[in-house]
Amino acid sequence: MNVQRAITAPQPTTGLSPVEEMRLACLMQTIEQNRFLPAPAVENVFVGDGDYRAIGVEFLGHLVRTGGLRRHDRVLDIGCGIGRLAVPLTQYLDSATARYEGVDPVGEGIAWCARNIGSVYPNFRFCQLDVAHALYNPNGSLRGDEVVLPFSDDSFDFAAMISVATHLPANEIAAYAREAMRLLAPGGRLFVTAFLVTPGDAGRAEARPRFVRGAEAGSWYGDVSAPLAAIGFDPGIVENALEEAGLRIERVDLGHWRAVPSTHYQDIIVAVKPGARA
Template sequence: MNAQVGNRINAYEALLSPAEESRLAWMMEAIERNRFLPAPAPESVFVGDGDYKAIGAEYLGHFVRIGGLKPSDRVLDIGCGIGRMAVPLTQYLDGTTGCYEGVDPVNEGIAWCVRNVTPVYPRFRFCQIDLAHELYNPGGALAGHEVVLPFSDASFDFIVMVSVATHLPAHEIAAYAREAMRLLSPGGRLFMTAFLILDGDPVRDGARPKFTAGTEAGTWYGDPSAPLAAIGFDQNLIEQALRLAGLRIQRVDLGHWRGTDSTHYQDIIIATKPGKAA
């Protein structure tokens, strides 16, 4: 594997100058304190645990420090939920050159974002994709492996898939990888989180979730009675899906779900579309 792999992030300085790091840290703190930013009622947050603004601000830091997100980037958030990643990005993306599109199968989350985010930040748009998912959209009209998102080729510089691959079977992850390849501009980046299974991970005492082998080779379930609630994959299976789509894996950073020290919970994979950015 050619990707940079590590248990903790130790290369922030390679992407950010001290002044940029200081500004980013200030912005993340300001987002958590800002009571005027849109935030749904806690009972409306149907995916993800923890503080809505704090986790969004945390991921803004990961997007910039690990993924190399720029204020001018055109961002696609696949599985945007109820706007947890979108809200902090309203404070970071440039209001003239940057833009954001969020898609999700759950209409309630999209409707909240359309009512509460887009009117204030018109360059942030959201739409429901009626994909079938047994947990989040069981009556969906489109099978996950048939996903085709309603955007033109090379429309985005940065694609986000946070806690999406952790709820999909492998063949659907491959379909999303192909869509990411189509939708990214040359040099564009995919920021994906996953549970990557390395030797010994499923039985590590501190692992949360603690995975057991699934019915398909290379697949692991946090709860065999609800397989899509938390899925892990052998690392080479995910990397192969990305490479077969034409993406190049640039970096893998391991998360603390496995009981080891890290700045983030799930594992993070950065993959790029070959070519030079315009």
Template sequence: MNVQVALKIPARATPPLSAGEEVRLAWLMQAIGRNRFLPAPPPESVFVGDGDYRAIGAEFLGHFVRLGELKPTERVLDIGCGIGRMAVPLTQYLEGEGAAYEGVDPVAEGIAWCTRTITPVYPNFRFCRVDVAHPLYNPQGQLAGEEVVLPFPDAGFDFAMMVSVATHLPLAEIGAYAREVARVLAPGGRLFLTAFLVAPGDPARETARPRFLPGEAPGTWIGDPQAPLAAIGFDIGLVEDALEAAGLVIRQVELGHWRGTDSAHYQDVIVAAKPGSAP
């Protein structure tokens, strides 16, 4: 079965950048990757994600702009900001009086590094800890994942991101975050979310990484039975349904190369929007 059959909408709903915009974006991404003066934590402090810290951040800046239509003047919320891997390249992109960034994460060490290193130089970049429980990243957290409440007012952001967050959460918690995202996004605001969307045939692919096994909950797939939330996937359509149940509209689904097929990104990408038009 062709995995595209299961998608709710055609892939590539976002219009491509103009030639000039693409040249400027590619130059900025390369400049960020080469800029040794941009902050970077010690490698042993990077508690999520493998690979080159600056290069991966620069790569995702390209995805935010090309797929999520992120603009330099927008207000950005980074859920699961970790130790600033997405924030650092955004310091070179977000500009203008209205541009702002808020990062939240349950891991205190990451928030402390970002607050100490990034905010003094870029005061429109702020970070706060949300003490939500997670068996791998914050096992002593005081707030259950299904009860998460973000410390921000309604309609305060134009763009929200959840990069490598839904790949470590059960579906009910993804739905809880989606409801909060729908609340804090302004009309027309977008959510950029990455996930493992498992289509028929994907678990049997020899080239798929991770190699998924059926999880306990219907429609779930896990990479490691000893640590189910280390890498969790969902039957294609389930995450999209959770976002729609929260009041968001699916705009685009782009499949990643974790399954061994060609793609510009590793995890699958969903872009969803809050109904309405930006003011």
């Protein structure tokens, strides 16, 4: 794979018509202003800084515009956290034809989601995955590089890994890529966010995080005292993990964490399982 070409080539659009774009923008605004939708207490949000509802709505836009998410898709949210993406998806996905499955190692987040989202939206389900993680689930019983998700083959049309690859070593990213390949139906799409540390990024004074070389080959740490708090990789490592699993890279869009103009913070990779999309 020519990684540099994949990053810099003109990016394809998802084909939203002006009317579809207007409808999406109106829906996003409505969701952000709807204070009747569930939201956890601020002190319980463990999925990152910023406004819980606004960031969830922003990612809904990225999934539709960049990832090609459709209203009737069967969605797998790997690392669903405390429902930041699930909440806006309750308003976007078709309640009669779509379904959503969220998995995460943090039991408190899964419990909150099941209580506040799954109890109201029956096509939304949540499951704790007891995978070990130094920060989020240190006593987990499952190794991250041997993860097997509790779903049958070809059972999803769309999978998301938002702020997941930014907290995993490369071998665990590869394990999730293999599971995504197994679980996606032909033509299914995987939306991943990551930190792809391209030449010059680590030296930018304005970059956040400020990465330094990590102990793992090709890795970068935002905090050497807690490597998995924010981990980045040389270009090609995450992409190659997806391709080795059998997925095809469709687009790579760089984020503004490196202090360059972009519509999103982390870098985005969209990969597709070969075959015709149903």
